[in-house]
Amino acid sequence: MTEQTIDRRKFLKLTGFSGAALTLGFYFPAQGKAKLAEAPLYNFYADIPSGVELNAFIIIEKTGRITLINPRPDMGQGSFQAVPSLLAEELEVNLDQVNIVQSDGNKKFGSQLSGGSSSVRTSWLPLRKAGAAAREMLVRAAANRWKVAEADCYANQGKVFEKKSGKSLGYGELVEEASKLEAPKDPKLKLPKDYKLLGKALPRQDIPAKVDGKTIFGLDVKLPGMLYASIERSPVIHGKVLKVDDTKAKQVKGVKQVLLSERPMPHKTTHGVAVIADSYYAALQGRKALTITWDNSEFDKISTEAYFTNLRELAKTEGVLFKEKGKVEDGLNAAVKKLEAQYETPFMAHAPMEPENAVASVKGDTCEIWAPVQAPDWAVDQVAKYLNIKPENVKIHVTFLGGGFGRKAYYDYLLEAVNLSKQIQAPVKLLWTREDDTAQGPFRPGMLSAMRGGLDKEGKVVAFEHKAVGASIQQQVFKAPMAGKADEWVMECIGPEESPYAFASAKYSYVLAETEIPIVWWRSVYCSTSAFGQECFVDELAHAAGKDPMDFRLAMFANAPRFKNVLQLLAEKTDYKTKLPAGKARGIAIVKSFGSICAHAVTVTKQNGKLTIEKVVSVIDCGQHVNPDNVKAQTEGNIVMGLTAAIKDGITFENGQAKQSNFNTYRVLRIHEMPAVDIHIVQNTEEPGGVGEPGLPPIAPALANAVFNLTGKRIRKLPFNLDEV
Template identity: 50%
Template sequence: MIANNISRRNFIRLSGMTGAALSLGFYFPAKGKEAEILKTEAAGDLGIELNAWITIDSSGKVTIVNHRSEMGQGSFQAVPQIIAEELEVNLDNVNIIFGVGNSAKYGSQITGGSSTVRGTYKKLLKLSASAREMLKQAAAKRWGAALSDCYAENGQVIHRPTGKKLGYGDLVAEASKLEPPKEVELKDPKDYKILRKPLPRQDTPLKVNGKAVFGLDKKLPGMLYAVVERNPRFLGKVKSFDDSATKTVPGVKHVIKVQMNVFTTKREGVAVVADNLWAAMQGRKVLKVEWDDSGFEHHSTDQLYTKMNELLKGEPISFKTKGSFDAVYEKATKKLEAVYETPYESHSCMEPVNCIAHVTENKCEIWGPIQGPDWIQDDLSKQLNIPKENVTVNMTFLGGGFGRKAFTDYPHEAAVISKEIKAPVQVVWTREDDTTQGPFRPGMVYQCKGALNDQKRIRGYETKMAGQNMNHQWPGSDKTSYNDSVTEGFLETYLESIPNYSFGDYPLDSPIPVMWWRSVYSSTNAFAFESFIDELAVLGEKDPLEFRKEHLWDDRYHALVTKLEEVSGWKSRGKNSGYGVAITECFSSIVGEVVKVSKKPDGKLKIDKVWAVMDCGWYVNPDIIRAQVEGSIIMALGAATKHATNFKDGKAVEKNFDTYKMPRITDIGDIEVHIMDNEEKAGGVGEPGLPPFTPALTNAIFDLTGKRIRKLPFNLDEV
């Protein structure tokens, strides 16, 4: 970890480097222009903040700053694998460290939208290829040889005619004095030695041997520990509290009222601070708090969904239209209408939320599982009225994130407590805190209508979405604006092949905080979209996969469907099993999944197998892709059949894994993942595998049983 803002000198010192170094970075000019590669030595002369991602020291060691978080999705492996390919180094000689929050150096650091690879891979390839060429130039100059006679391999430059070799460490001093080349030639993917290979992840040994530092592992000298009794109704206030019993617990040092920002509101609570976590937790148990819960609605789950269904009777905020759906639907002889419901969900990361803060008079430093260090730096600067450059946000490994750990509430709360007690403090959320306090994935209701033409193809399609709009919660938001994610998950090519469509939004207002959840709105949208496409196929008496193919006006989509048919044996499926398919598009990747179900001897359903085909365009490591698709499918299975967050009298009902149940290994059969090879730009990997699973599962259940599932979650044993 780097404890200070990165200067070139500190970067080298803290990375354990000695002697000369070649350090390159990106200069980000005006928005929309291509980033330029510059040497970091030029930073002072140019007065430009640079992102030093690659440094090579005199021993030949390559160090890479990972500016994004690692929450299990594989950035700790993917980023160095990209660098190592064009730099021509062995991954065993690559060291990677986390960068601190600094958008001026790194651009956006938010780990979300499956953006780490797809947002930076071209720049990283060019950056590493430029470093390689500078090292080759240095070697050619020393030998008095033609550059064309020199090539790089395994951390060395080799002179082809004579076989002479020089290690990168021997060349770094001379190379650092050269200007980066304006243009570099990148490898053809067929020539990759490291990329697209299933290389083992560099963070796995660290996690096995205990060297990986997660948020809960981090410790500081003199650090205290805090837990907070927060109002269970989100907007409630602290009326009074009695801490007399709490203060008798050995180790308890402070009991204070605290507030943290949650979008435009304040969440209130009482913090118990002690010299060890156990004492803080015991002190909280005997704390007595009286809450003021007046002035806002205490929603229950039934009330929320009643409101959403009522909203569907009105006029939506129009998001996207083409043609005249209403006219087509009114005249159609083959038409269909259906309503789908999806539940609120907790993020339930295996590592509950936690954060360390140390606030002094005019400085603040944060350590913890942070998905958006630049966001936290900016937010704390404003909240604490501290210059941005005096706020340091250090990332640890994250035990899961899924969007929850990109939020600003828990670092703000830790900073408030640290400032009050004038000491470093680690604020730990218990599993119950994490499960009940949110923010949650919003529950949604969808009304879908469709009409077929004489050829039994879709002539008109409409989806109206009712539920909380995450964008409406932020300060200064326009609450009359539509949800810009209404079509998220819908195949782009459908918007070309369907002549008349309409998508609209009915925003629900509620005190319950909601936020991004893995694949964001695609996780709920896709259930409605791909279930309804299946229902339209049945209405047209067509094979569900063939029906989809008729509406895919693009070779890329056809190639994926062909692969999905082939690997799943779709055309030769048996009569005693149910097969369901769904194809979705999310964060520039297309994923198709087929689920096979059958009945056990006792008549209950079981999931026999899942086939997934991922088209994410340019990719790094097939093993990471397979792991992410498998994890996405299991997470989708839980949200479809195992758990949901319900509310009663304004409070979350489920508190821990005894009621918010997780899938078990016996709940699903084999998962087989296939990856498309093509020349498309890189798409996301960590999230796009989730949306198609649930509709593929429910479509398979219909195929086997004739029962159409339109409300989640459902119990497989009760279908």
């Protein structure tokens, strides 16, 4: 036998060719005698091909090869296919006729952010118009060649046909002539009834390549002459390097250099110690062999306990007004029943399955990058600014992302790699460990919702107040001046527009709390925090009024027909009016976020003293959508992530150090804990809403409301332990 090394991805590709291979025995030839057979990599970060551009997003070669540019990176949400589908629908081509390439940060592609559930809803009209304009130009070119009216021609499956004769010309034959025509400013768009791709449950073309190992993620990138880096950072957040003994690290085989690294964050730049080696294993072993003395004196007092104690004190202050209807104090004074409650949600890590990583190559005044990033245009700008070079001198290849949830639109890890490459004048691949990712942040900010409400003798809400207290992402990340201002991001999904309950009077305000703990958006941003207090407190008011929580909400949505429709469908799909057997209870919540309305009904059961989550029924109204399978998949993912955040672990700091480090202390929902899920999509022709995040905000309050209905115990602080209820 000859010993040889084979990596996981190559193994997947080799063993994935045939199911019979494992049964019959699969032979790996020894190196030097034969080369290992392997399929070509799924090159998602291919350069944009040459050809004739009909517009920034559509390139057609004379051979007929069509390339569509996807301007929104794919981190699992399906944007790889969903966004180009908008172009393909109007261009009259099938997805198996096109080559899809990721955008490269060039400004001509506009916003290239995958975040805020914006990929489809903000591209719906612009990209459909781009596809329709290209189609009309191709049809006009064919009509001109045939000397017939444009109305006598039509496009279908990459060709233009003349109606009477049936003759046709392929797009490749027409593209040069078409490119010389003026693009129509207001092309005719297809009606929903004529869609061939949009709204259809089509197979995602990226899935097979992800399953068989061909897809390139950031962790898979390899370049000739590339070195590897692993960085030791202070376990006390923001701690400073005082002294380094790298003697043992340099004795590790493969270690080349030990350098001071730089982590530029928006609010603070910190330093660590990077080990550079010819393999990741060597870099990591060298890192473990370092002896570092840290100065933690400024930061060892940071704690989440002190942070939340401060939030509770700040909740006693007035706060900055965001929106107000009527006079809440008058309503409270007139109320026959008054309620007050505070709800707390913790700091959370993103924990994508692929930790942060980047390959950077800095040469003179140029920089080339291969990395999983959520916004290549942002990345180009930040790298250019950091290196003080022109943006056009930065080239980025965007790989698939193994999860992101907002973390990979925060470019500290990218700039770390750039800094190291500049120092060593060679391509360097930086990889964060799971422990780095969990403990170093940035995190979803911990928040507090201070609620007050009043009911009249008929059980109607005469006063409702939601005061949100916590740190501002806008202030820390974007340096926005928040003094005396209500952060509108914090107030997402709880104001009267996105939560249109017919309260007689209502007041929404914000109190800023600053923190040294690095923060950034997390899936659904503040909606995952504010909606917990909002929807739980609405339930409290319903019970105080002696009314069913569903009926209570429906009565207050009299002037919000889409909300009412979602709840009515939820009631229908759960058979809501039928009484559940003893030991079971159901809780509901409804939230509008990122343009979509989602409601969950969570059923919990308690047997032999053990509380379990049995089922989640969901209804989502996201308007028109690309792929119903994608909508369901994203809603399922939101349920998993939302339940994890509700019943597992938050991020807690003590003496400046995160107490969580890996999935043993920052646990995620396991498959045996997953409830049955039943998702229903409202069918309509409303404007598209997001689907990547709206399913998350209502899950925690629906669960907490179910727990109350079963046990009488009101959950007001997350996370909570199911076994202790």
